[in-house]
Amino acid sequence: MPTLFAEGSPTTDLSRDDLRAALFSTLEKLGSRRKVLALPPDFTRVNSMAGPLTCLIHDYFNDRLTDVMPALGTHAPMADEQIERMFPALPRSLIREHDWRKDVVTIGEVPADFVRQATEGIWIRPWPAQLNRLIWEGGHDLVLSIGQVVPHEVIGMANYNKNVFIGTGGSEGINESHFIGAAYGMERMMGRADTPLRRILNYAQDHFCNNLPLVYVLTVIGSRNDGSLAVRGLYIGSDVDCFLKASELSVKVNFTVLDEAPKKIVVYLDPEEFPSTWLGNKSIYRTRMAIADGGELIVLAPGVKTFGEDPQIDALIRKYGYAGTPRVMQFVRETEDLPKNLSAAAHLIHGSSEGRFRITYCPGHLSREEIESVGFAYGDLDSMLRRYAPRARRDGWATLPDGERIFFIGNPALGLWAQRDRLG
Numbered sequence: 001m002p003t004l005f006a007e008g009s010p011t012t013d014l015s016r017d018d019l020r021a022a023l024f025s026t027l028e029k030l031g032s033r034r035k036v037l038a039l040p041p042d043f044t045r046v047n048s049m050a051g052p053l054t055c056l057i058h059d060y061f062n063d064r065l066t067d068v069m070p071a072l073g074t075h076a077p078m079a080d081e082q083i084e085r086m087f088p089a090l091p092r093s094l095i096r097e098h099d100w101r102k103d104v105v106t107i108g109e110v111p112a113d114f115v116r117q118a119t120e121g122i123w124i125r126p127w128p129a130q131l132n133r134l135i136w137e138g139g140h141d142l143v144l145s146i147g148q149v150v151p152h153e154v155i156g157m158a159n160y161n162k163n164v165f166i167g168t169g170g171s172e173g174i175n176e177s178h179f180i181g182a183a184y185g186m187e188r189m190m191g192r193a194d195t196p197l198r199r200i201l202n203y204a205q206d207h208f209c210n211n212l213p214l215v216y217v218l219t220v221i222g223s224r225n226d227g228s229l230a231v232r233g234l235y236i237g238s239d240v241d242c243f244l245k246a247s248e249l250s251v252k253v254n255f256t257v258l259d260e261a262p263k264k265i266v267v268y269l270d271p272e273e274f275p276s277t278w279l280g281n282k283s284i285y286r287t288r289m290a291i292a293d294g295g296e297l298i299v300l301a302p303g304v305k306t307f308g309e310d311p312q313i314d315a316l317i318r319k320y321g322y323a324g325t326p327r328v329m330q331f332v333r334e335t336e337d338l339p340k341n342l343s344a345a346a347h348l349i350h351g352s353s354e355g356r357f358r359i360t361y362c363p364g365h366l367s368r369e370e371i372e373s374v375g376f377a378y379g380d381l382d383s384m385l386r387r388y389a390p391r392a393r394r395d396g397w398a399t400l401p402d403g404e405r406i407f408f409i410g411n412p413a414l415g416l417w418a419q420r421d422r423l424g
Contacts, residue, residue, distance in 0.1 A: 002239070003245065004029055006237075009233070010222070012233060013224070019231065020056050023053065023057070023236070030215070035066050035140045036066065038054050038057050038069070039168060042072050044273060047411070048221060049221065049231055050086075055089040057144060057146075067140070069134060071166075072097075075279075075309050100169065100171055104170030106170070115127050129165060132168040144217055147159040149247055151250065151255060152190065153186040155198050156192040159216075161201045161204070162198075176342060179346045181197050182350060186285055187288070215237070217235075219235075220234075233250075260419070261292035262292060263291075265298070265417075266388050266390070267298070267408075268410050269301045269412075275305055275306065277307045278347060282413050283299045284299075289418035292419075297353070299359065300390055302381060302385075305364065306365075308347075316341055317374060361376040361378065
């Protein structure tokens, strides 16, 4: 099936009415469907417009939309207030919870030879393609995967079949995929549509999912001049073409290339969106290619109250800390628990500056002792909020009254920042 709908540019600004018209006309092309499953992201992607799109899908299908499963991956289940905010017009009875440790089925294995070639020898085992049982065994005649294409640390560009194989996948596939990305090196991947892990997922989709009625609804989100968010692109289809179109636009919209490497970057984490360092460390890996050697990243994190969203992963982060690639790889080789939780190992790599710059975390609910125990410097949140006034600040360069020059980012989930010389 070719791309069914494609519209977007760096200046496009699609309204809710535009989205409704585009979505409804495209669904009309698919013909009659009797049992539909929607796979939106969870609340950590609340800015993706997937919530309103899922509500529009319900408007179109009504009781033929039988199941809505947020693609949690390893994240904590959505709270009732998050569901209400993200899906306000959706009946609560439609929500299904994904359990990445238990409720999955392996539908095939990507061969070891292909994995070895795709990863340049970093991973040499078959990769298990896993899905939630409801997707594979639910008897749906349409599965709509909804979400935002944006630079991503594990796979280069988020969404497309990542939303399926990782967002609704199992522990083995998620662990190995995250570790593959971390070991390969996120600086080699972020902002790129063709990466080792993407090739593996594309193989899985092409070889194992031919009978699965998958259609992707992909957005590209950018900022207006006043800082509000606009839908810059909408792409709907069932093959890689719609993803590549969305990725091409996302690089133009979401990738900020700086001529100068900031010596100090200040990032604000919205408390509703970032309750953990597992999520909040986007502030680190989305800016790691931008910040100057010997510089400082200040993370204003009023909602951060834990490290991992999963208790087991939280314990591993507390035990090993953000120690950098060489140490984490050593832990993977020499310990018993970390090799069984490779997504945690990958996260520890992603959350490190690799000794190149200082990370000062200013959490709302973690103590100095907790922050310093995982390898970060601690900053007092109240004094930092007074100094940097994030609510009143626009993204970009700013000079404070005392002459300090900073680069400010109001939401690291919306993009990727890099200094030109680091792009290679």
